[in-house]
Amino acid sequence: MQKYETIKQSTFSASVYRDGVNKRIRVDDVRGNLPSLLTHLETESGFDQCEKLIIKAREYQFKILLEMGYVHEGEVTHYFNGDTAHFMSKFMKDERRASSYWCDEDAILSSVQKLRRQPHEKIAEQSIQLAEAGHAEELAHLYQKVFQLYPVPLHDPEYIRDAMNKGTIFVCIREDDQVISAASAEVDSQYKNAEITDCATLPHYRKGGFMKNLIAKLEDELRSREIYCAYTIARALSYGMNAAFHQLGYRYRGRLANNCYIYDKMEDMNIWEKDLWQ
Structure with a gap:
């Protein structure tokens, strides 16, 4: 199953793409308390099926995610109306992290x-x-x-x-x-x-x-x-x-x-x- 949704809580708002086909969740945008969003996602029912979590992070969110163990995989330098989106990823399985090619x-x-x-x-x-x-x-x-x-x-x-x-x-x-x-x-x-x-x-x-x-x-x-x-x-x-x-x-x-x-x-x-x- 694949679907887009907006999640709004008292401490954050986020645009999330749930991609069951590819066993991943992608956060296209998040405002507010980033750790609260990640806690929310990781405690949801069904999160154990996710093998990769991708966050399109703004500049000020970049170091927060690095400190939380996320890997910087790339960026689009003009994504957010001219500002950079950093592609930050967390892998839940060793085989999902390791590339054969x-x-x-x-x-x-x-x-x-x-x-x-x-x-x-x-x-x-x-x-x-x-x-x-x-x-x-x-x-x-x-x-x-x-x-x-x-x-x-x-x-x-x-x-x-x-x-x-x-x-x-x-x-x-x-x-x-x-x-x-x-x-x-x-x-x-x-x-x-x-x-x-x-x-x-x-x-x-x-x-x-x-x-x-x-x-x-x-x-x-x-x-x-x-x-x-x-x-x-x-x-x-x-x-x-x-x-x-x-x-x-x-x-x-x-x-x-x-x-x-x-x-x-x-x-x-x-x-x-x-x-x-x-």
């Missing part, structure tokens, strides 16, 4: 960061569409073909329609009467940031530069809506996706260990960020 991922990152940042080859503008509710079935079909596992239920057209209704922007490329490549931007209007996510291309159409063009289109849409902090959380084992974001000017901001089930297993995820003002 960390050195391989370091090698991929090092190789990616040696690539030159250069303008990508643009495809015809009319080839890229802003997806609408009527495209939900095709988008879901694409994600079913590309991902055996995914952190959210993108295989369900209703989930995609609901995301669109809540402000997520989907862009896609269609060919041969089907969506062959797509990506989205999950917009946080309150804090003026957006997560670039749901990036997928059918295997036969890869290496055509489609994803870079889709991401560039999303960036244009975000600028038009005065959203200037763009970030992504990409599979650390994916050379292609990390290379795409690096070459588009995104900066590496850290790695989240055993963050979610994606593709075919639990994976580490790299954080990349871009200031769209530049």
Whole structure:
């Protein structure tokens, strides 16, 4: 089960994402007494099923969490209306903390960061569409073909329609009467940031530069809506996706260990960020 909720107590208020599928809880924002929130979460029924607790901490909360044994895994420097969000994590199981691929991922990152940042080859503008509710079935079909596992239920057209209704922007490329490549931007209007996510291309159409063009289109849409902090959380084992974001000017901001089930297993995820003002 996955759900967002707002928890309000006399000493704190917090936005919390409970993610039973990935056995984690993520706190996207907390105001007030941080230790009280953590005590509240840790004493709740069902908390024993959580293997990882992630807090998106503000600057003044950073050292509090360090003192409480939380691990700093990365950051997005312009997340909170221009202020930094530190990704602070607590692991409840040794196996959730230990990554089987960390050195391989370091090698991929090092190789990616040696690539030159250069303008990508643009495809015809009319080839890229802003997806609408009527495209939900095709988008879901694409994600079913590309991902055996995914952190959210993108295989369900209703989930995609609901995301669109809540402000997520989907862009896609269609060919041969089907969506062959797509990506989205999950917009946080309150804090003026957006997560670039749901990036997928059918295997036969890869290496055509489609994803870079889709991401560039999303960036244009975000600028038009005065959203200037763009970030992504990409599979650390994916050379292609990390290379795409690096070459588009995104900066590496850290790695989240055993963050979610994606593709075919639990994976580490790299954080990349871009200031769209530049």
